[in-house]
Amino acid sequence: MTLHLAWTETKLLAREPLTLLVGVLFPLVLLVLLGTSFGNDPDPDFGGVGGTDFYVPVYATAAVAVMGLLGVPTHVASYRQEGVLRRYRASGVRPGAYMGSQLAITTVIVAVGSALAIVAGFATADLTPPESPGGVVVGLLAGVVAFTGIGLVLGAVLPTARAAQGVGLLIFFGLFFIAGGGPPPSLLPDAINDFVEVTPIGLVISAVSRPWHGEGLDTAALLALGAIAASTALIAYRLFHRE
Amino acid sequence: MEPVISVDGLRRSYGDVVAVEDVSFEVARGEIFGILGPNGAGKTTTVECLQGLRSRDGGAVTVLGLDPGRHPDRLRRHIGSQLQSAALPDRMRVGEAVSFFARAQGRRVDVADVLDEWDLTPLRRRAFGTLSGGQRQRLFLALALLGDPEVVFLDELTAALDPVARRATWRLVRRVRDSGATIVLVTHFMEEAEGLCDRVVIVDQGRVVALDTPAALTARSEGATTRVSFSSNGHDLGFLETLEGVRSVALGRRSVDVSGASQIAVRVAAALAERGIVPFDYRTHHPTLEDVFLAQTGRHLDQKDQP
Numbered sequence: 001m002t003l004h005l006a007w008t009e010t011k012l013l014a015r016e017p018l019t020l021l022v023g024v025l026f027p028l029v030l031l032v033l034l035g036t037s038f039g040n041d042p043d044p045d046f047g048g049v050g051g052t053d054f055y056v057p058v059y060a061t062a063a064v065a066v067m068g069l070l071g072v073p074t075h076v077a078s079y080r081q082e083g084v085l086r087r088y089r090a091s092g093v094r095p096g097a098y099m100g101s102q103l104a105i106t107t108v109i110v111a112v113g114s115a116l117a118i119v120a121g122f123a124t125a126d127l128t129p130p131e132s133p134g135g136v137v138v139g140l141l142a143g144v145v146a147f148t149g150i151g152l153v154l155g156a157v158l159p160t161a162r163a164a165q166g167v168g169l170l171i172f173f174g175l176f177f178i179a180g181g182g183p184p185p186s187l188l189p190d191a192i193n194d195f196v197e198v199t200p201i202g203l204v205i206s207a208v209s210r211p212w213h214g215e216g217l218d219t220a221a222l223l224a225l226g227a228i229a230a231s232t233a234l235i236a237y238r239l240f241h242r243e
Numbered sequence: 244m245e246p247v248i249s250v251d252g253l254r255r256s257y258g259d260v261v262a263v264e265d266v267s268f269e270v271a272r273g274e275i276f277g278i279l280g281p282n283g284a285g286k287t288t289t290v291e292c293l294q295g296l297r298s299r300d301g302g303a304v305t306v307l308g309l310d311p312g313r314h315p316d317r318l319r320r321h322i323g324s325q326l327q328s329a330a331l332p333d334r335m336r337v338g339e340a341v342s343f344f345a346r347a348q349g350r351r352v353d354v355a356d357v358l359d360e361w362d363l364t365p366l367r368r369r370a371f372g373t374l375s376g377g378q379r380q381r382l383f384l385a386l387a388l389l390g391d392p393e394v395v396f397l398d399e400l401t402a403a404l405d406p407v408a409r410r411a412t413w414r415l416v417r418r419v420r421d422s423g424a425t426i427v428l429v430t431h432f433m434e435e436a437e438g439l440c441d442r443v444v445i446v447d448q449g450r451v452v453a454l455d456t457p458a459a460l461t462a463r464s465e466g467a468t469t470r471v472s473f474s475s476n477g478h479d480l481g482f483l484e485t486l487e488g489v490r491s492v493a494l495g496r497r498s499v500d501v502s503g504a505s506q507i508a509v510r511v512a513a514a515l516a517e518r519g520i521v522p523f524d525y526r527t528h529h530p531t532l533e534d535v536f537l538a539q540t541g542r543h544l545d546q547k548d549q550p
Contacts, residue, residue, distance in 0.1 A: 001347065008335070008343050015334040015370075083329030090296055090324045091347045091386075092316065 002100035005093060009101050010108065023071055024113045027062035030181070031055055031117055032124050040125040045184040049213060053128045056121035057136065057212040058180040061143055061204045063113025065176055067106045068147025068200075069154070070168040076102070076155025077164035085240070095240035099233065103148045110144050135211025139218070142225040143204035149232025150200060156239035175201045180209070200228060247272045247307060247394055247425045248293065254301035255288050262288040264449035266302075270442075275416065275426045277440030277457075279433065279532060281544050285449040286429045287327050290396050293427070294324055307393060320349065323392035325383045327399045327429070333372030337363050337382055340371065341389070350390030361385040361415075377408030384415055388424070395419060398429040413439055433533040433544055437461075445536055452539045461530045462505070469529050470502040471511050473522035482518075486510045498524075505529065 013020060038051025046054040079085045088098060121127035130136045158164040178188060179196040196202035207221040246269035255263040263285040270276040278286045291297040293306055295315025304311055309318045331340055338354060341363075345352035358364045361381050366374065374382065380400060387395055397416065401409040416439060420426055430436055436443045437457045445452040445460070453460055468490065480499055483492045488504035489511070501511055508527040515522065536544050 004343070004346055008339065011339075012332050012334045079332070083326060084332055086296070086326055087329040087331065088347070090294065090319070090326055090329075091344050092319050092349065093347045 002097045005097055006101035006104035009105055023066040027059050028116050028120055031059040032120055035124045045186050052121050052125035056117055056127055057209040058205050059117040060114035061208050063110045064143040064147050064204055065172055065201050067109050068151040069172045072102050072151025073154035073164040073168050074161045077158050078161035081160055106148045107144050130212040131214030132211040135217050136208055139207035142207055142222050145229040146225040149229045152236035153232045156236055175199055180205045249305045252302035255299050261449055266451055268444045272425050274441040275420050275439055277436040277443040278429045279436040279443050280446035284446045286446055290398055290429055321393050323387035323395040325387045325397045325400055331371040335371050336368055338367040344386050345389050352389050357385055376403050380412050394425045396427045433531055437532050447540050460535050468502045469505045471508055471527050472500045473525040475499045478520050
């Protein structure tokens with residue numbers, strides 16, 4: 001059932017490509033702009049790596065954050081608002097199956113988004129391939145599960161799709177650009193860097209960037225993301241059951 | 244015969260707000276049973292409890308021999324439902340919706356047959372968001388009836404429809420009943436309950452106000468009287484007061500209003516004809532469920548009573 005639902009939902013998403021394009025293309029355009037303006041020569045501002053090498057892993061996680069903070073919550077909130085979820089439930093589609101379908105869709109979008117970020121890195125500058133591709137994938141997957149959970153909870157709690165969109169945009173723009181998506185962290189105050197490190201976006205960026213640059217798995221970040229995933233999944237499941 | 248649905252002392256509140264205080268009724272196999280009441284009377288909560296979509300605080304409920312609170316999934320295989328204001332995704336196509344929900348409910352369904360049966364074949368590739376109100380309701384009915392469920396719940400099926408589409412939908416509901424299903428119809432339209440339902444329970448503020456066939460309810464109701472009106476055209480109409488069953492005669496400047504028992508419609512007409520008086524605008528008003536509701540609660544059906 002989860003697969004059937006995921007397939008149906010993917011088809012529906014494909015017919016509404018605007019969300020998808022904004023979510024995937026907007027970060028891509030930014031990445032290209034940043035990559036071309038900073039080049040890829042080793043730079044102390046980026047902790048000794050090149051600008052492109054710094055930004056590509058960060059922007060590979062952009063789709064994770066966009067889906068978790070915008071895509072999933074607005075989708076869930078609008079389904080809840082319009083009664084689609086009630087109809088699903090009355091027809092025997094269990095909350096778990098619906099949650100699973102959102103996870104599947106997020107995984108697909110993130111795969112596309114991060115692949116595009118990497119392609120853009122190779123195309124615009126001489127991107128250094130990741131030291132540990134497996135570690136990067138693990139980081140991305142942990143991010144996908146945690147952010148799908150966050151998205152499900154936001155969508156279940158926020159009253160309308162509009163509210164979900166507003167809150168999602170606020171969190172995304174509030175965090176992503178101080179967590180590495182904007183100016184190099186070394187140019188930002190320490191207080192900000194300390195703060196973003198413990199936010200979900202900071203965690204997923206670190207979980208992907210560290211193995212990329214050959215600094216090994218960020219076990220603490222992976223564990224934290226796992227904890228976020230487990231707790232949000234539990235909360236979302238409860239909320240959907242009560243709905 | 245064993246009732247298909249029995250509800251005894253159902254209770255459900257949301258926090259401090261009591262939505263359903265005390266509702267009891269039974270539904271027999273093959274009937275169209277109406278739940279009538281104003282907005283906020285507790286109708287939707289009642290049917291949601293019957294379908295296992297909501298838990299109840301008290302009372303006993305049995306649907307097809309199952310307790311919906313305990314076995315919602317087992318029950319769901321035997322019932323069909325049209326939920327109030329529950330849409331489909333805008334981009335989902337009609338054909339897709341039929342095959343998706345058939346699969347979700349684990350029902351073996353020939354999609355082409357279903358589309359044909361409900362005249363949806365020409366709309367097969369149309370997205371839900373582009374359908375008219377009447378087309379949507381036709382699709383919802385088709386979905387509610389996938390795999391021929393034994394009991395069908397229809398919640399405010401025609402609320403968003405214009406009169407023409409509403410009548411067309413009523414024909415469809417009768418067709419469903421004729422195929423053998425038991426139908427529970429939630430509505431706040433007096434006319435719908437009267438024209439469509441075999442029996443009606445009138446609910447107000449979470450309690451049962453009246454329960455019977457529409458005809459029995461209107462015939463029994465005390466405050467509800469039959470009225471006759473027509474142009475007086477200067478005739479002397481004093482004799483009307485002497486007719487059997489007439490309770491009052493109100494002579495206006497141009498027209499006259501006679502009210503009384505239901506037989507006065509015929510008696511007044513006969514008396515007029517006897518005297519050669521043939522008004523061109525003779526009208527009779529029989530009591531409706533609306534009058535029954537008004538007499539019982541002192542309020543109109545379309546009056547909101549939610550806090």
